[in-house]
Amino acid sequence: MKLARCELDNQKFWAVINVEKAIVKKITGVFALWGPSLTQSINEGVSADGEATLPFSGDVYPLDSVRLLPPIEPINRVVVAGANYSKHLAADFGLEAPSQPVAFLKAYGALIGPNDAIRYPPLTNELDHEVELVVVIGSGEIDFQNTLASVLGYTVGNDVSSRDLQRSGPKGIGMDLFAAKSQDKTTGLGPWIVTKDEFPAGNPVLRMTLTVDGDVRQDGTTKDMTWGVDELVSFVQQRSSFAAGDVMFTGSPEGVGQGTGLFLNAGELVEASIEGIGSLKNRVTQKQII
8 A cells, every 4th residue: 555645735635545546535533533543454464455435525536646755654753773784884984884774864954755846955065975774663563572563664864964964073073963863854755655564575675776876876675674674673662662653764775976976067957766676766956055
């Protein structure tokens, strides 16, 4: 099942997407009202497609009539679990894998939808790309013996980063991840959530690619994660509790501009794709002026 957050006539709502029929079926209510029960039904295999648990409004719209928004509500958190691909760390940063996961928060205002423009922030000269598998938490009830039970599904992320700002932290303090990762309207998320019953059980093994104007910059697989989705959920939950509707980026494979020297430029079309989920197509704007 594909779940999207949509906008039509200035109204925002959740919907089930039928790509084959090119329609959206509107869901009534916020994620927290139906997300946990849908997650439970998928875990229990109660319904073949899970739709029986959803409160549909009865409204159906053409897919091309709605704008697809990032599939997360403003009240929810964006967690980023980075440094999760050893080849990425070695090739792009010259670093060894850390002994435990690294996690931090990204501002909601950094998010854009699957077809929105990437804003080129005024403070950076090194705008970088990172295709990532993004986990969607369906239930805040985390069972540490089976953390994947709390996962509703997965979506695509492009964790666009300002690398020069990332390195600008004061000596002895460390990287400035806030400036690097939370610039307004830079981070693609979407186009929808694909529920986990669409994939084999366990940690997903999916190919990820990112192109810039058709040139392949990243081509990797989630199989190369140092820590699986289950381990990342457990790590974060022990430090700050998840809520239904939160999302978690899970790291990026090698090939980013930090390692290749090929940073993003105004006018370029960036396409981040994950097999079985979909693609984000975002064009970079002209550099903003303060």
